[in-house]
Amino acid sequence: MAMSNRRRRVTQTRSLEERMAEQAAKLKEQASHLPAGKERDDLLRRAKIAETGSRINDWLSSHGLQPPN
Numbered sequence: 294m295a296m297s298n299r300r301r302r303v304t305q306t307r308s309l310e311e312r313m314a315e316q317a318a319k320l321k322e323q324a325s326h327l328p329a330g331k332e333r334d335d336l337l338r339r340a341k342i343a344e345t346g347s348r349i350n351d352w353l354s355s356h357g358l359q360p361p362n
Contacts, residue, residue, distance in 0.1 A: 308350075309347075309350050310350045313344070313347035313350065314344070316343045317343035317344045318340075320340035320343065321337070321340045323336050324336035324337045324340065
């Protein structure tokens with residue numbers, strides 16, 4: 294059976310910033326139910342990465358970085 298090299302295309306209904314912020318909130322919620330330890334630290338680290346990504350995306354799409362018309 295040959296594998297196709299075609300990529301699945303998904304049309305997003307929410308912005309990357311919204312999805313990353315939602316992911317960060319979910320990870321924080323999961324971490325809040327865990328005792329201190331590696332698993333909780335990993336979830337909080339992933340939440341921080343998602344929040345940072347959301348802020349970077351917001352910064353990159355700001356009007357100050359748009360090319361001149």
